[in-house]
Amino acid sequence: xxxxxxxxxxxxxxxxxxxxxxxxxxxxxxxxxxxxxxxxxxxxxxxxxxxxxxxxxxxxxxxxxxxxxxxxxxxxxxxxxxxxxxxxxxxxxxxxxxxxxxxxxxxxxxxxxxxxxxxxxxxxxxxxxxxxxxxxxxxxxxxxxxxxxxxxxxxxxxxxxxxxxxxxxxxxxxxxxxxxxxxxxxxxxxxxxxxxxxxxxxxxxxxxxxxxxxxxxxxxxxxxxxxxxxxxxxxxxxxxxxxxxxxxxxxxxxxxxxxxxxxxxxxxxxxxxxxxxxxxxxxxxxxxxxxxxxxxxxxxxxxxxxxxxxxxxxxxxxxxxxxxxxxxxxxxxxxxxxxxxxxxxxxxxxxxxxxxxxxxxxxxxxxxxxxxxxxxxxxxxxxxxxxxxxxxxxxxxxxxxxxxxxxxxxxxxxxxx
Amino acid sequence: xxxxxxxxxxxxxxxxxxxxxxxxxxxxxxxxxxxxxxxxxxxxxxxxxxxxxxxxxxxxxxxxxxxxxxxxxxxxxxxxxxxxxxxxxxxxxxxxxxxxxxxxxxxxxxxxxxxxxxxxxxxxxxxxxxxxxxxxxxxxxx
Numbered sequence: 381x382x383x384x385x386x387x388x389x390x391x392x393x394x395x396x397x398x399x400x401x402x403x404x405x406x407x408x409x410x411x412x413x414x415x416x417x418x419x420x421x422x423x424x425x426x427x428x429x430x431x432x433x434x435x436x437x438x439x440x441x442x443x444x445x446x447x448x449x450x451x452x453x454x455x456x457x458x459x460x461x462x463x464x465x466x467x468x469x470x471x472x473x474x475x476x477x478x479x480x481x482x483x484x485x486x487x488x489x490x491x492x493x494x495x496x497x498x499x500x501x502x503x504x505x506x507x508x509x510x511x512x513x514x515x516x517x518x519x520x521x522x523x524x525x526x527x528x529x530x531x532x533x534x535x536x537x538x539x540x541x542x543x544x545x546x547x548x549x550x551x552x553x554x555x556x557x558x559x560x561x562x563x564x565x566x567x568x569x570x571x572x573x574x575x576x577x578x579x580x581x582x583x584x585x586x587x588x589x590x591x592x593x594x595x596x597x598x599x600x601x602x603x604x605x606x607x608x609x610x611x612x613x614x615x616x617x618x619x620x621x622x623x624x625x626x627x628x629x630x631x632x633x634x635x636x637x638x639x640x641x642x643x644x645x646x647x648x649x650x651x652x653x654x655x656x657x658x659x660x661x662x663x664x665x666x667x668x669x670x671x672x673x674x675x676x677x678x679x680x681x682x683x684x685x686x687x688x689x690x691x692x693x694x695x696x697x698x699x700x701x702x703x704x705x706x707x708x709x710x711x712x713x714x715x716x717x718x719x720x721x722x723x724x725x726x727x728x729x730x731x732x733x734x735x736x737x738x739x740x741x742x743x744x745x746x747x748x749x750x751x752x753x754x755x756x757x758x759x760x761x762x763x764x765x766x767x768x769x770x771x772x773x774x775x776x777x778x779x780x781x782x783x784x785x786x787x788x789x790x791x792x793x794x795x796x797x
Numbered sequence: 798x799x800x801x802x803x804x805x806x807x808x809x810x811x812x813x814x815x816x817x818x819x820x821x822x823x824x825x826x827x828x829x830x831x832x833x834x835x836x837x838x839x840x841x842x843x844x845x846x847x848x849x850x851x852x853x854x855x856x857x858x859x860x861x862x863x864x865x866x867x868x869x870x871x872x873x874x875x876x877x878x879x880x881x882x883x884x885x886x887x888x889x890x891x892x893x894x895x896x897x898x899x900x901x902x903x904x905x906x907x908x909x910x911x912x913x914x915x916x917x918x919x920x921x922x923x924x925x926x927x928x929x930x931x932x933x934x935x936x937x938x939x
Contacts (some may be wrong), residue, residue, distance in 0.1 A: 389886060391884065391886065391887075392884060392886035392887040392889065392890035393890055395887050396834065396887065396892075492833075596883075599881060599883075600883075602881070603834075603835035603881065605835070606835030607835045610832055610835070656838055656839060657881065660838065667860065712816065716911070786907065788932040
């Protein structure tokens with residue numbers, strides 16, 4: 381096997397195995413940082429040996445066995461006893477657990493439990509969102525620091541620092557690596573979902589950059605969401621988030637024109653929407669709805685996205701249902717942005733005047749000050765009312781406010797009419 | 798990226814012989830692994846070609862329908878997976894973990910799926926329009 385082929389094969393194995401490897405090591409050592417170090421040791425050993433020996437038949441078990449041996453070595457040399465105050469008993473216990481560990485024998489539900497525990501730990505609310513995002517991509521998504529930095533348009537050292545600090549914070553706060561109990565569960569799950577959605581949105585909006593969609597991040601977020609939904613199949617919000625991301629991503633092929641310019645939803649060529657993702661999203665939403673629990677914010681947003689996905693032409697869109705879903709969303713997770721979207725839906729369902737009236741109520745909303753979509757929506761409704769000069773003014777205000785170059789072009793074009 | 802893994806047919810699959818319970822269980826486990834990893838988008842098995850047909854395209858716009866079954870068993874398709882992976886190698890690594898779908902030696906072929914961007918200049922507006930009509934029709938038929 382050539383060096384390059386081996387490297388790519390190892391990358392692929394790593395991508396598949398590393399999260400489970402780190403998860404098991406985190407359970408045993410009780411420390412995410414140590415777990416990742418041990419996993420990295422195993423990766424280095426693979427990089428050294430596999431190009432000569434070939435990829436072993438069960439690479440996951442090989443990596444685990446190697447990491448385990450490294451852990452025992454480190455224990456022997458006292459490297460892992462960094463916390464001197466910890467009783468000796470812990471070390472003895474740790475040694476026993478490591479010795480017992482048989483990578484080939486791990487039961488599927490045990491692996492699942494480890495992975496879910498790791499996800500909840502990486503997304504612990506003790507960490508800031510950007511730290512949770514970086515740690516999740518690193519530990520669960522198995523992205524390298526370089527890849528994370530490139531995706532988020534920040535310096536590699538910034539990401540590295542974020543991850544180091546996050547691990548330290550988790551250790552200092554003595555965050556237990558476990559699936560939270562019922563009392564905490566809802567709030568902790570919200571924290572996990574927020575991270576996955578933040579990753580998706582970073583890819584979707586790319587507000588800081590010129591690129592409209594950084595699809596890789598979106599795919600990564602969908603994948604993470606599916607992993608989570610697979611581990612928590614009875615959690616409507618996990619299913620809802622996956623459905624929301626899939627239904628949104630389904631529109632990507634239609635979302636930009638040949639010159640890279642943004643195409644708004646009503647003007648999109650629906651034949652270009654991704655039918656595989658739409659099919660999956662609608663099915664996932666159905667499953668979330670069938671669980672018989674009230675829909676949370678993600679499932680409701682997925683239900684809204686589904687109204688668009690089901691409409692073969694913009695005219696077939698069930699705007700009354702969308703307006704009702706925004707009402708429901710506003711009552712459980714109300715925000716000025718939700719009310720803005722509700723006003724747009726009402727404008728579509730019951731006429732531009734009704735929508736405009738709702739928008740007027742948001743004019744002094746501090747949270748929407750500087751938010752380009754407010755004037756953009758006003759412009760839209762004013763235009764439909766035939767008040768074109770006012771509409772043009774709103775569009776040029778929106779153009780000034782948006783941070784996205786492509787979007788600015790579109791808005792400027794509309795202002796110039 | 799999206800990758801399709803194509804399971805080739807075997808004498809048994811072409812004879813319509815159902816996989817053993819053991820095979821179904823092993824395949825179910827493999828599918829579950831891929832679903833849990835967020836990799837599997839879709840996957841289905843196909844009836845033997847005795848229930849299939851081919852439309853052959855002649856030189857002068859001729860069309861002829863040929864009913865199955867077809868020979869060259871090893872070139873026929875018995876099923877597929879559609880996967881979302883980060884690299885082609887990742888798809889290869891997954892398929893290496895797949896149980897052999899047949900009792901006999903056989904192959905699973907792995908191919909990258911075209912996505913809109915891949916077409917570039919070749920994908921003219923006319924071609925695009927035609928594809929869109931077909932897709933719209935496919936959607937109507939769902």
